[in-house]
Amino acid sequence: xxxxxxxxxxxxxxxxxxxxxxxxxxxxxxxxxxxxxxxxxxxxxxxxxxxxxxxxxxxxxxxxxxxxxxxxxxxxxxxxxxxxxxxxxxxxxxxxxxxxxxxxxxxxxxxxxxxxxxxxxxxxxxxxxxxxxxxxxxxxxxxxxxxxxxxxxxxxxxxxxxxxxxxxxxxxxxxxxxxxxxxxxxxxxxxxxxxxxxxxxxxxxxxxxxxxxxxxxxxxxxxxxxxxxxxxxxxxxxxxxxxxxxxxxxxxxxxxxxxxxxxxxxxxxxxxxxxxxxxx
Numbered sequence: 001x002x003x004x005x006x007x008x009x010x011x012x013x014x015x016x017x018x019x020x021x022x023x024x025x026x027x028x029x030x031x032x033x034x035x036x037x038x039x040x041x042x043x044x045x046x047x048x049x050x051x052x053x054x055x056x057x058x059x060x061x062x063x064x065x066x067x068x069x070x071x072x073x074x075x076x077x078x079x080x081x082x083x084x085x086x087x088x089x090x091x092x093x094x095x096x097x098x099x100x101x102x103x104x105x106x107x108x109x110x111x112x113x114x115x116x117x118x119x120x121x122x123x124x125x126x127x128x129x130x131x132x133x134x135x136x137x138x139x140x141x142x143x144x145x146x147x148x149x150x151x152x153x154x155x156x157x158x159x160x161x162x163x164x165x166x167x168x169x170x171x172x173x174x175x176x177x178x179x180x181x182x183x184x185x186x187x188x189x190x191x192x193x194x195x196x197x198x199x200x201x202x203x204x205x206x207x208x209x210x211x212x213x214x215x216x217x218x219x220x221x222x223x224x225x226x227x228x229x230x231x232x233x234x235x236x237x238x239x240x241x242x243x244x245x246x247x248x249x250x251x252x253x254x255x256x257x258x259x260x261x262x263x264x265x266x267x268x269x270x271x272x273x274x275x276x277x278x279x280x
Contacts, residue, residue, distance in 0.1 A: 004093055006039065006043075006045070007043060007054060008039075008043055008053045008054055009054070009167070010038070010039050010054050011054070011055075011095065011156065012033060013056045015035050015038060017058055018030070018038055018042065018058070019038075019056075020031050020042075021061065021073075022077050023070055024113055025073070025074055025207075026074055026078065026080065026207065026209065027208065027209035027229075027230045027231075027234050028077065028078070028151060028229040028230065029229060029230065030077075031197070031217045035051065038077075038203075040074045041077060041114075042054070042057065042073070042076055042077075042094045044076065045057060045069070045072060045073065045076055048224060048278060049069070053176070055102075057231070060097075061073060063224060071152055073135055074150055074151065074207075075111075075151045075152060075153045075154075078149075078151045078154075079152055080120040080121060080151060080154050080228070081120070081121055081225070082119075082120040082121060082124060082172055083121045083167070083170070084126065084127050084167065084170065085127045085171065086123070086127075086169065087224065087255070087256055088275070089274075090222075090253050090272075090274065091127060091131050092133050092203070092225070092226055092273070093218070093253075093274055094128070094253075095134075095135055095204075096145050098220060098251050098274075099112075099131075099135050099136075101205055102220070102249070103136075105139075106219070109142075109253065110140065110141050111141070111142045112132070112141060112142070112143040112144075112219050112220075113143075113144055113145075113146070113216055113217065113218045113219055114128055114132075114135070114143070114144070114145045114146070114147070114218060114219060114220045114221070114222070115145070115146045115147075115216075115220070115221045115222070115245070116128060116145060116146070116222045117147070117148055117149070117206075117208065117216045117222065117223040117226060117242075118149055118150075118208070118223060118224070118225070118226035119147035119149050119154075119155075119158065119160070119222060120154050120165075121154045121157045121158050122147065122151055122154075122157070122159070122161075122193075122203065123159025123163075123167070124147075124224070125145050125147035125158065125201050125203070126144055126179075126193050126198075126201070126221060128222065129145055129197040129200055129201055130175060130179055130234055131144075131198065132200075133179075133196070133197060133200075134175075138196060138200075140263060143200060144200055144202070144218070145199075145200060145201045145202070145248050146188075146201075146202050146214075146218075147203045147204070148179070148203075148204050148205070148206035149203075149205065149206070150197055150205065150206065150207045150208070155203045155204070155205060158203050159198070159203045161192045161193040161194075161198050162185055162190055162192050162193075163184075163190065163192075163193070163196070164189060164190060164191075164193070165182075165189050165190065167191075168180060170190055170236075176196075179193060179194045179197060180193060180194070180196070182248060186250050207237075207238075208226070208238050209230075209234060211238045212241060214245060214279055216245070217245060217246070217247050217250075218245055218246055218247065219246075219247050219249070219250055219251070220250060220251045220253070221242050221245070221246060221250065221252050221253070222253045223227040223238070223242065223252065223253070223254060224254055224255040224258070224273075225255035225257065225258065226237070227254070227256060227258055228255065228258055232262070232263060233266075235263050236263050236264055239252075239260060239263060239264040239266065239267070240266060242266075243264070243266035243277055243278075245268065246277045247277075248277065248279070249276070249277070250276070250277045250279070251274060251275065251277075252274075252275040252276075253273065253274055253275075254273045254275070255273065256273055258273065260275065264272065265278070266278055
């Protein structure tokens with residue numbers, strides 16, 4: 001079977017260099033069978049920059065002539081798969097179990113802090129915000145959400161509050177009516193999340209494998225379907241970091257395909273990929 005002719009050649013040594021650079025910059029492990037994926041994502045950058053091929057692109061990254069291109073490189077490589085109320089049992093647990101306990105513990109400060117790590121285009125952060133707004137309102141509790149991602153493009157999208165209508169088809173009608181505004185005219189087929197939710201969320205760029213400029217202590221951390229792209233040593237560093245930034249009663253939510261087994265002993269399982277921080 002003849003192979004489809006590529007616009008650019010991606011040599012083995014170039015692919016290996018890119019694999020190593022991805023690991024260094026993001027912590028993501030690119031397996032040897034991902035050459036097509038790498039080509040698909042980065043050939044767009046080669047073309048956009050009017051370069052002759054991957055060799056020229058690597059020279060550009062290597063020499064640091066264009067720092068913005070390293071940002072574009074990271075944005076092109078990262079995977080962003082998310083949805084509103086994805087893995088819905090987590091939001092049920094947040095509403096019915098985690099929040100009541102936090103409200104009891106924080107009844108004097110009346111503050112709640114949540115971190116959505118690897119927030120992608122913002123659906124997770126807005127889903128959390130809807131649960132908190134419906135449970136706590138906006139007046140009597142000071143609740144805030146930090147939403148971080150390595151990809152600056154998805155953060156910009158999240159902060160715009162705009163989504164296509166098909167992204168919200170699974171949300172119940174009452175919630176949809178309360179928190180989303182339908183577009184009309186030129187904005188037909190789009191919806192916009194309520195600004196009052198956005199006002200409680202800080203979208204920030206953060207690379208989880210680099211030092212975290214975070215001093216806050218969080219009551220809850222969501223880090224779902226993020227660490228599956230990292231090796232075990234990197235996972236351990238990240239989860240140990242979460243343990244340091246979680247309050248003593250704090251909860252950690254991870255993705256359905258992830259596990260802390262043989263990664264860290266800083267957390268105790270509550271079932272269904274929900275954990276609580278172990279007493280030190």
